[in-house]
Amino acid sequence: xxxxxxxxxxxxxxxxxxxxxxxxxxxxxxxxxxxxxxxxxxxxxxxxxxxxxxxxxxxxxxxxxxxxxxxxxxxxxxxxxxxxxxxxxxxxxxxxxxxxxxxxxxxxxxxxxxxxxxxxxxxxxxxxxxxxxxxxxxxxxxxxxxxxxxxxxxxxxxxxxxxxxxxxxxxxxxxxxxxxxxxxxxxxxxxxxxxxxxxxxxxxxxxxxxxxxxxxxxxxxxxxxxxxxxxxxxxxxxxxxxxxxxxxxxxxxxxxxxxxxxxxxxxxxxxxxxxxxxxxxxxxxxxxxxxxxxxxxxxxxxxxxxxxxxxxxxxxxxxxxxxxxxxxxxxxxxxxxxxxxxxxxxxxxxxxxxxxxxxxxxxxxxxxxxxxxxxxxxxxxxxxxxxxxxxxxxxxxxxxxxxxxxxxxxxxxxxxxxxxxxxxxxxxxxxxxxxxxxxxxxxxxxxxxxxxxxxxxxxxxxxxxxxxxxxxxxxxxxxxxxxxxxxxxxxxxxxxxxxxxxxxxxxxxxxxxxxxxxxxxxxxxxxxxxxxxxxxxxxxxxxxxxxxxxxxxxxxxxxxxxxxxxxxxxxxxxxxxxxxxxxxxxxxxxxxxxxxxxxxxx
Amino acid sequence: xxxxxxxxxxxxxxxxxxxxxxxxxxxxxxxxxxxxxxxxxxxxxxxxxxxxxxxxxxxxxxxxxxxxxxxxxxxxxxxxxxxxxxxxxxxxxxxxxxxxxxxxxxxxxxxxxxxxxxxxxxxxxxxxxxxxxxxxxxxxxxxxxxxxxxxxxxxxxxxxxxxxxxxxxxxxxxxxxxxxxxxxxxxxxxxxxxxxxxxxxxxxxxxxxxxxxxxxxxxxxxxxxxxxxxxxxxxxxxxxxxxxxxxxxxxxxxxxxxxxxxxxxxxxxxxx
Numbered sequence: 056x057x058x059x060x061x062x063x064x065x066x067x068x069x070x071x072x073x074x075x076x077x078x079x080x081x082x083x084x085x086x087x088x089x090x091x092x093x094x095x096x097x098x099x100x101x102x103x104x105x106x107x108x109x110x111x112x113x114x115x116x117x118x119x120x121x122x123x124x125x126x127x128x129x130x131x132x133x134x135x136x137x138x139x140x141x142x143x144x145x146x147x148x149x150x151x152x153x154x155x156x157x158x159x160x161x162x163x164x165x166x167x168x169x170x171x172x173x174x175x176x177x178x179x180x181x182x183x184x185x186x187x188x189x190x191x192x193x194x195x196x197x198x199x200x201x202x203x204x205x206x207x208x209x210x211x212x213x214x215x216x217x218x219x220x221x222x223x224x225x226x227x228x229x230x231x232x233x234x235x236x237x238x239x240x241x242x243x244x245x246x247x248x249x250x251x252x253x254x255x256x257x258x259x260x261x262x263x264x265x266x267x268x269x270x271x272x273x274x275x276x277x278x279x280x281x282x283x284x285x286x287x288x289x290x291x292x293x294x295x296x297x298x299x300x301x302x303x304x305x306x307x308x309x310x311x312x313x314x315x316x317x318x319x320x321x322x323x324x325x326x327x328x329x330x331x332x333x334x335x336x337x338x339x340x341x342x343x344x345x346x347x348x349x350x351x352x353x354x355x356x357x358x359x360x361x362x363x364x365x366x367x368x369x370x371x372x373x374x375x376x377x378x379x380x381x382x383x384x385x386x387x388x389x390x391x392x393x394x395x396x397x398x399x400x401x402x403x404x405x406x407x408x409x410x411x412x413x414x415x416x417x418x419x420x421x422x423x424x425x426x427x428x429x430x431x432x433x434x435x436x437x438x439x440x441x442x443x444x445x446x447x448x449x450x451x452x453x454x455x456x457x458x459x460x461x462x463x464x465x466x467x468x469x470x471x472x473x474x475x476x477x478x479x480x481x482x483x484x485x486x487x488x489x490x491x492x493x494x495x496x497x498x499x500x501x502x503x504x505x506x507x508x509x510x511x512x513x514x515x516x517x518x519x520x521x522x523x524x525x526x527x528x529x530x531x532x533x534x535x536x537x538x539x540x541x542x543x544x545x546x547x548x549x550x551x552x553x554x555x556x557x558x559x560x561x562x563x564x565x566x567x568x569x570x571x572x573x574x575x576x577x578x579x580x581x582x583x584x585x586x587x588x589x590x591x592x593x594x595x596x597x598x599x600x601x602x603x604x605x606x607x608x609x610x611x612x613x614x615x616x617x618x619x620x621x622x623x624x625x626x627x628x629x630x631x632x633x634x635x636x637x638x639x640x641x642x643x644x645x646x647x648x649x650x651x652x653x654x655x656x657x
Numbered sequence: 658x659x660x661x662x663x664x665x666x667x668x669x670x671x672x673x674x675x676x677x678x679x680x681x682x683x684x685x686x687x688x689x690x691x692x693x694x695x696x697x698x699x700x701x702x703x704x705x706x707x708x709x710x711x712x713x714x715x716x717x718x719x720x721x722x723x724x725x726x727x728x729x730x731x732x733x734x735x736x737x738x739x740x741x742x743x744x745x746x747x748x749x750x751x752x753x754x755x756x757x758x759x760x761x762x763x764x765x766x767x768x769x770x771x772x773x774x775x776x777x778x779x780x781x782x783x784x785x786x787x788x789x790x791x792x793x794x795x796x797x798x799x800x801x802x803x804x805x806x807x808x809x810x811x812x813x814x815x816x817x818x819x820x821x822x823x824x825x826x827x828x829x830x831x832x833x834x835x836x837x838x839x840x841x842x843x844x845x846x847x848x849x850x851x852x853x854x855x856x857x858x859x860x861x862x863x864x865x866x867x868x869x870x871x872x873x874x875x876x877x878x879x880x881x882x883x884x885x886x887x888x889x890x891x892x893x894x895x896x897x898x899x900x901x902x903x904x905x906x907x908x909x910x911x912x913x914x915x916x917x918x919x920x921x922x923x924x925x926x927x928x929x
Binding site for chain 2: 270271297301302313316317323385
């Protein structure tokens, strides 16, 4: 065992294990552990250290090295982690945002991975032979564990974001953020209610009705599309909630699986089986939360997790590694980001309920009050570091984060701003409610538009399907828009709304991926961010708005305002002021002096 | 039946207690040998060897006819028919031994299934305990209480489902051990065994009523008292893997029996 890379998401500790391997590895006499903590903020960590609440990081700061770590442009997790693992930037690895745009339809598309279905076979009655499906990771470039493995250095990569499907290049891998649920989405919960009238949620899940009978409520739990059926339909299984007439207790039956819960209680992992066709079925793992029995029955079913014991999509290297982990730990969320923020932002969870779910997702349940939630998360990360220091006293321990965090108080809808400045033109400006997804945009008169949290695109002729801007004049247009953005002031705060703009051809390497991403990245001022609706192509009446949602902190801002952290217990042989430099610094610890071949970090 | 099951439970507990320290396949190999030694005398006395020999000769003669006259279509078909007829007849000769063998084998396999067919509850895991009433029970919720020993915890109040005449609780395993949960219904107490362990042990997923068939299929625990209003008490133990609806341990036992059968058949004068 020479190198183990352990990642967490939102300070969720991953499991550090030791095991055998099938490849030929050399004995380097050196161990290196990278503990990646998504979103650990340099300033906040310093405050916690000065209060004596992070003794392990304080020890690293005292005896090793500690510094802010330069993050990606923009500072979003998929980009930052891709920078780290490939040692390059977006111009080479091709991840510019959570969302990219389809040049034909202008619709936002996932930047992380895509699935493709082949041609289905012929029908036999109701059923057909299913098509082959594939998942493709859209990140380009080689991760740093490739040269390590090629050099005979064993590597374990756990919960690494933007590594789904797993690269297959490490000795052991478990995919992290970007791993979908069983339906292929990034996490769609199901919420069941017996209420006669209810409102569905906007995104992140769906509300389903329960038919109420004397002692039970009946509904249907839906799964992914049933690929064995000739007619398009989702796989489904009956869901029945039997409830007691006196006590606030109920038995939830999903298929043949029974779970008894009191109101306000979470279940352990429950196996759900969807029958697809005779002899063919699909299993998923879910957690149930019985929110209430009276006056209405309310049941939350978590997104359908890929069953690690029988994964239907590739989530680990080797394929049975996920099962090995599940046998050891008793089950875990396989979905990339298990904390169900959507259920909270859609008000189906109270803050307490969300925190309970988030703690279940990270295998640690406590009862911290709100003011203590973040400090407790930092303390938990510190305990993880302390454990690594204790278990591996001779190893090089690297603690890093992809970016920092900041309060998010004000939102700016970039598309609304472009409309007000005359760069984006609406078909019908009188519409009271914009339909979103650019459906009200007049592309024949629009010169620029925004997709994703920070991306600004020129509607360029010959590139976009309805492009009108001559490529020759695109750079001037970008300069003009950039200058105006930097002059824009938030009318409520009186402060600049944007503190930095990044023309792509100037800030990113030309590694063959520039054509995928935006022409300019917008660096919002610290404390503000692009609006959620604007990211999906909705043009709201107002450019600026208060952030009144439950998601009250963020990081998709000016990249210099939210640096990550880098702590080591001993100096690295190569300095690593930024994420891209850190990839090279890691491989250099094992004597590899060239990675990547054309790096912007070196 | 109750006494018979009690005797078999004691016998299997004693035998499997001796084998408990061995790897499971070794224990099953010992059991396969014992089962083989039990069935070979049955075959010896119930299998009609001379009749079987005649049918085997019919198969050989049919095959010989096909080989000799393979250029004559009529003879080839006649040979094929002889092979088929003799094969069916040969299999028919096994019917009586199989029926006689099934009499001792059914209770033996039933008992073994409750030792090898279920996984144990592990500390920290939970399961559902259900007490199901007879169909003529009124729909009102009965007066009920439950007492669990220290190694178990009852996590929920009793849930009454009138349409199914069913009381249920969520039960969690705290520490390894063999336990008895006491359910008191309308002043009467009913016990249910609960085993928390990973290794081989007698696990009873269902305590049956006093019917013959129920006791035959679920012999791992004494039946409920005759005057009980309950039809059964169940506890969900995770089932172990199976293939083609046959438990995995059963396939292994059958496979391990074959070499013992071939080894010992000469001693008992059994010819296939």
